[in-house]
Amino acid sequence: MTQAQIGVYGLGTMGSALALNMAGHGFEVAVTNREIDWIAPFIADAGDLAARLHPHNKLADFVADLKTPRVILFMIPSGAPMDMMIDQITPLLESGDTIIDGGNANFHDTRRRSKTLKDKDIHFVGMGVSGGEKGARHGPSMMVGGTEHSWHQLRPILRAIAATYQDNPCVDHLGPDGAGHFVKTVHNGVEYADMQVIAELYGLLRYGSAWPPSDIGKLFEEWDKGPLKSYLVEITGKVLQYTDPFSGHAVVDVIKDAAGQKGTGRWTVVEAVRMGQSTNMIEAAVGARAWSAEKETRQEMQNHFGGARDWFTVDPGVLADAFLAARILCYAQGFRILDAASKEYDWALDMGRIAEIWRAGCIIRSALLDDISEAFADQPPHSQLILSPKFTETLARTIPALRTVVSAAVTGGHAIPALSSALNWFDTMRQGFGTANIIQAQRDFFGYHGFERLGEDGQHHGPWWD
Structure with a gap:
């Protein structure tokens, strides 16, 4: 039997989709799963692709079927399950083999595992995969971290199965x-x-404007034809126009308004704060999801204080411009955090290339990413996306709309944590002389922390200590 070029451990939604994607591109793929009764049905459903799939019930047989140096992709829950599988499989591996964690792992765990396995000359790759089940099956966006040795092994396979944008695979080391x-x-x-x-x-x-969901969906469809074009705008336009077959109402109206989250948003916020940065739009989004889960509390608050249903009248064109401004600021904050981490961990991240990887296959793919990639290629001042000529021009045009929307929403009592955070960040960052001087004075007064004087070196103290 021909030996497999890669092994996939974990035949859940994403693992099975990636295995079929690889087989569909002509690769020989060994597969196995902790619950072995999943394996036979997966092979049976694979159709013609089953000829390139090598099923194994035992871990040792799975490893033995792989060409050396071996490449093994784990698509299993992050955390303890991954550590457990590393412990089980490591004794079966040899020098130069590569283990890949394709889940949404905490990058601190990935760094720890990489260091531990390096001592055994086994390479560990942390690979972010975006695009959901459909993306994994037909072309995901993939973000690879690891050694050059591992990338050399993985590159032909990952470039073949990745989403493409203008023939450019959306994957890179x-x-x-x-x-x-x-x-x-x-x-x-x-x-x-x-x-x-x-x-x-x-x-x-x-x-605020009493639009039916279907009309809002049609507006999102229109927005998806212009500068706001994106996967999330596209699917929003679609879901808002679906009717619930049981009640006859719009589907969105029968869905409980409590959003879940799996942790990656929180990790972004935690790491930003730890590095002395802030991404207040993501903080607002994480907070909003947490608040959404407290439905009973919110209903009681409404009984006491009334709900926000005051009239909101803003032209859809103004809303579109406000949306564009907020989206630019959102991406800008994300790339600021990437830049900070790149410096702290000496990663030398290529921001323009990251933008290119996100242009297809992933959930946040949007028309803006072309402009973002070009902006980083031109090296904007202070590496700040909002200071690139194209975006300064766009923001100058669209920020007034964001200000109009935020003002009208706040006046009407409507909750807009992310939109208001976007505007607050922009207004803070455009103040060449802010208000932190009074904070420094307070800190020195109560704690003798000292402060810098304008135009002078060193630490100083106020006259209150004389």
Whole structure:
């Protein structure tokens, strides 16, 4: 039997889709699963692709079927399950073999595992995969972190199965150890914020302007034809026009307004704060999801204080411009966090290439990413996306619309945590002389912390200590 070129452990939604994608591109793929009764049905459903799939019930047989140096992709839950599988499979591996964690792992875990396995000359790759089941099956966006040795092994397979944008595969080696998983974490943080902005715009139209969901969906369809074109805008336009077959109401109206989250958005916020940064749009989105889960509390609050259903009248064109401004600021915050991490961990992340990888296959793919890639190629001042000529021009045109929307929403009592955070960040960053001087004075007064004087070196103290 021909030996497999790669092994896939974990035949859940994503693992099975990736295995079929690889087989469909002509690769020999060994497969196995912790619950072995999943294996036979997977092979039976694979149709003609089953000829390139090598099923194994035992881990030792799975490993033995792989060409050396071996490449093994784990598509299993992150955390303890991954550590457990590393412990089980490591004794079966040899020098130069590569293990890949394709889940949404915490990049600190990836860095730890990379260091531990390096001592055994086994390579560990943290690979972010975006695009959901459909993307995994037909072309995901993939963010790879690991050694050059591993990338040399993986490159032919991953470039073949990745989504493409103008014939450019949406996958690349971004740096060592946890680089790939960190980029995926920030990708998900941006996803949280973009989804929250969309939800807020929907809410303003639905509850502030009494638009039926189907009409809002049609507006999103129109937006998807212009500069706001994106996967999330596209699917929002679709879901808002579906009717629930049981009640006859719009589907969105029968869905409980409590959003779940799996942690990557929180990780983005935690890492940003730990590095002395802030991504307040993602913070707002994470907070909004947490608040959404407290439905009983919110209903009681409404009984006491009334719900926000005051009239909201803003032209859809103004809403579109506000949306564009907020989306630019959202991406800008995400890339700031990537830049900070790149410096802290010496990853040398290529921001333009990351933008290119996100142009197809992933959840946050959008028309803006072409402009973002070009902006980073031109090296914007201070590496800040909002200072690139194209985006300064666009923001100058669209920020007034964002200000109009935020003002009208706040006046009407409508909750817009992400939109208002976007505007607050922009207004803070455009103040060449801010208000932190009074904070420094306070800190020195109560704690003798000292401060810098304008135009002078060193630490100084106020006259209150004389």
